[in-house]
Amino acid sequence: MAGLSGNITLQQGPRSDQLGHMGGAQPEAENTLEEPVSETILRDLKRIAFKLKYVLIPRSAEQEKAKQLRDWDLWGPLLLCLFLALTLSISSSSGNxxxxxxxxxxxxxFVVVWVGAAIVTINAQLxxxxxxxxxxxCLLGYCIFPMNVASLLVIILxxxxxxxxxxxxxxxxxxTLSSIGFMTQLVPESRKVLAEYPVILFYLFLGWFILVI
Structure with missing residues (x-):
């Protein structure tokens, strides 16, 4: 029987730049299976704070901002959405x-934030x-942070x-400025106004809701 010889190569795992669909993928692979839960939570909180920096400084390095926000996650938007919903629900119950x-x-x-973000996203894709x-x-969710601050100040003052x-x-x-600066980079020049209009309506409704509540 003839001898068998050859080289066996292991298939490499997916590259980090192909993991965008998993959310929060980093350029370097991280082994997080054995780390404490506290370290995982702390790392995620740091990542959320890092992205909020680009929301608070709308005119900061646009390309770096786009790069960081493309590395999407849904934990930050979820926390901001819950905070806004809790703030307004507490405010409404105090006087009723x-x-x-x-x-x-x-x-x-909760429904307006997620359904509205989905509609704006589908419009941009179309x-x-x-x-x-x-x-x-992810981008639209992070950019409601100023609305969170506004709702909190309205309750206090x-x-x-x-x-x-x-x-x-x-x-x-x-x-609006924080989200439009990113969204307009993704659509053709001739369609920027059509992409900006739903974004303005999205945050305008949230602002109106804060006022009436």
């Missing part, structure tokens, strides 16, 4: 005796945008006359 009011407000905010669904949802409108307008403008 109905027990179901807080639950209704919480549900409305316009020829070069972005994945979860990348866009709401007793001051005429203070709510300027605070909410500032949060709306900040959120």
């Amino acid at each position: 005796s109905e027990q179901d009011t807080a639950s209704l407000v919480f549900g409305i905010v 316009l020829g945008g070069n972005v994945s669904f979860f990348q866009s949802v 709401g007793f001051v006359p005429y203070i709510k409108i300027p605070i909410v307008l500032a949060g709306f403008a900040w959120s």
Whole structure:
């Protein structure tokens, strides 16, 4: 029987730049199976804070900002959405005796954020945008952070006359500038206005909801 010889090569795992669909993939592979849960949580919190920096500084290095936000995750947007929903539900229940009011407000905010982000994302893709669904949802979710700050300030300073409108307008403008700067890079030049319009409506509705609550 003839001898068998040859080289056996192991197939390499998927490259880190192909793991965008998993969320939060880093350029270097990380072995996190044996690390403590506290370290995993701390690393994720640092990653969320790092991305929030690009939301707070809308005109910071656009290409670096785009690179970081393309490395999507949904933990940050989920936490920000929950915070906004909890803030507004607590605010609504403080001035209303109905027990179901807080639950209704919480549900409305939660649905509006995720469904609205999905609609804006689908619109950008239909316009020829070069972005994945979860990348866009991640971006829009992180950019509601100024609206979170605005809702918190409205609760704290709401007793001051005429203070709510300027605070909410500032949060709306900040959120819109942060997201539009990224979204307009993904669609053709001739369709930028069509991509910006739903984004403005998305944050405008959130701002209006903060005011009426």
